[in-house]
Amino acid sequence: MNTKAYGTYADNKPLESMKIERRNVNENDIEIEILFCGICHSDLHTARNEWQSANYPVVPGHEIIGKITKIGSNVSQFKVGDIAGVGCMVDSCRECDNCKNDLEQFCDSGATYTYNSVDKHLNSFTYGGYSERVVVDESFVLHIPENLDLAAAAPLLCAGITTYSPLKHWNVGPGKRVGVVGLGGLGHMAIKIAKAMGAYVVVFTTSLSKVDDAKRLGADEVVLSSDAVEMSKYQRSLHFILDAVSAQHDINTFLSLLKVDGALVLVGAPLDPLPVVSFSLIGDRKTFAGSLIGGIAETQEMLNFCAKHNIVSDIELIKVNQINEAYERMLKGDVKYRFVIDMGSIKE
Numbered sequence: 001m002n003t004k005a006y007g008t009y010a011d012n013k014p015l016e017s018m019k020i021e022r023r024n025v026n027e028n029d030i031e032i033e034i035l036f037c038g039i040c041h042s043d044l045h046t047a048r049n050e051w052q053s054a055n056y057p058v059v060p061g062h063e064i065i066g067k068i069t070k071i072g073s074n075v076s077q078f079k080v081g082d083i084a085g086v087g088c089m090v091d092s093c094r095e096c097d098n099c100k101n102d103l104e105q106f107c108d109s110g111a112t113y114t115y116n117s118v119d120k121h122l123n124s125f126t127y128g129g130y131s132e133r134v135v136v137d138e139s140f141v142l143h144i145p146e147n148l149d150l151a152a153a154a155p156l157l158c159a160g161i162t163t164y165s166p167l168k169h170w171n172v173g174p175g176k177r178v179g180v181v182g183l184g185g186l187g188h189m190a191i192k193i194a195k196a197m198g199a200y201v202v203v204f205t206t207s208l209s210k211v212d213d214a215k216r217l218g219a220d221e222v223v224l225s226s227d228a229v230e231m232s233k234y235q236r237s238l239h240f241i242l243d244a245v246s247a248q249h250d251i252n253t254f255l256s257l258l259k260v261d262g263a264l265v266l267v268g269a270p271l272d273p274l275p276v277v278s279f280s281l282i283g284d285r286k287t288f289a290g291s292l293i294g295g296i297a298e299t300q301e302m303l304n305f306c307a308k309h310n311i312v313s314d315i316e317l318i319k320v321n322q323i324n325e326a327y328e329r330m331l332k333g334d335v336k337y338r339f340v341i342d343m344g345s346i347k348e
Contacts, residue, residue: 004346005131006320009061011049014324015130017132018347020059022135023121028140031070031098032084037129038063038155038313041185041246041338044327046116050271052210055116061129061158062088062114065150066343075138085142085303086134087157088293090114090126094139107344127206130320132346142300152312156183156303156339158293159313163190163242164302165294166265167197170240174198179241181225181254183210183217186244186267188314188337191217194242196309202238204254213336217314225253236260236284244268254290255280263287264322313338319345 005020012342038284043060045051064086068078078084091112092104099107115128127134134154145154163186172178178199180190181292194201194205195218203219205211206226214222223230234257241254246268255264255276263286266274281288307310318326326339 003132005059006323006346007046007057007127007130009057011047011054014046015327016134018057018059020057020127020131021122021124021240022133023069025072025135026121026134027071027072027074028137028139029135030068030075030138031083031133031135032066032086032141033066033069033133034066034131034343036065036151036154037061037341038158038341039323039326040155040158040314041157041342043128043331044330045269048325053116055125057279059127060115060128061131061341062086063143063154063159063340064114064134065154065157066134068244069133072138077138078143080103083144083146083171084116084127085144085153085157086136086140087142087161087299088114088134089296090117090119090140090153093321102245102297104295105108105293106143116316119293122307127342130323132343142296142303145303147310148303149312149319149338151342152315153314153342154308155189155315157299159185159189160193160306161294162186162267162291163244163278164193164292164305165298166242166267167194168298169238169291170265172199172240176200176239177202179204179238179257180219181241181243182245182268183207183214183337184244185313185335185338186334188217188312190242190244191219192311196305201227202234222302225296227246228321232258238262240268241265245345246270248272248274251275251276251288252280255286257281258284258286260284261286263289266290268294308346313340315340321345
């Protein structure tokens with residue numbers, strides 16, 4: 001079936017209205033009318049082929065919330081009318097050890113991402129949530145808790161799980177001092193989630209104008225990372241650092257802030273390599289690691305956790321024809337803290 005969408009035909013072209021093909025609902029499938037879709041920085045990276053991996057036309061969007069309009073005969077966990085979510089993945093091999101251990105994001109055969117992946121059903125590429133509807137296998141659809149604001153909950157499907165997963169994996173909780181580097185779409189979610197886990201949160205930012213906002217979001221302390229004197233006060237003081245910066249920066253400066261056996265986990269995606277001095281790691285047996293979203297079960301766990309603690313993203317709601325403007329503003333850091341598209345506007 002054809003459906004309305006917003007996407008781009010080339011890396012140097014703006015996003016525009018287009019028609020795409022969605023598969024018919026199979027026995028294990030769910031059809032969702034998309035109500036809201038968040039804008040992630042990776043949408044821009046892919047649309048403009050900055051990772052050299054785009055397959056055009058590209059229809060981005062992997063922070064999807066909508067209403068179920070049709071289900072297949074084998075679907076048992078959802079019904080028509082339910083509010084459901086779709087995150088960064090829509091399939092995986094389901095047979096490798098990682099998939100069997102609820103780590104579909106690390107599927108040995110490669111997860112099928114919500115957009116720009118090979119679509120085994122249509123012999124083309126997957127299209128994302130900047131569209132009127134989507135059809136997804138039940139196993140990759142998520143329940144959205146009733147108490148969450150739907151528009152503000154959409155970014156949880158990427159920004160939420162991207163920060164929740166490493167915080168949980170590295171046992172962040174009461175008694176832990178946690179650093180958050182960068183106050184943007186990911187960083188602001190990391191503050192909220194780490195605080196809800198019971199941690200003491202120190203935010204590092206290059207912008208003096210973000211100090212008050214970081215405290216509003218729940219930070220216990222805020223440090224201007226360009227101030228060498230202030231940074232020196234935090235040497236060997238943190239158990240864990242979540243680095244959400246996608247621009248080039250000196251990672252060694254932040255590694256020096258870790259205690260013995262501390263870990264710095266990268267969730268930002270700088271395009272260029274980040275040089276690491278060996279003594280930044282070996283002196284105190286530190287860990288420099290990375291993390292990629294989370295599996296489906298963990299994503300549902302995150303949604304339930306956020307519902308319990310009333311956590312959603314700080315958003316600016318836009319119409320679909322404002323996407324290109326939003327991309328340019330996102331590049332300038334001119335959003336607090338996530339754009340979300342009202343996909344009902346695609347019908348206008």
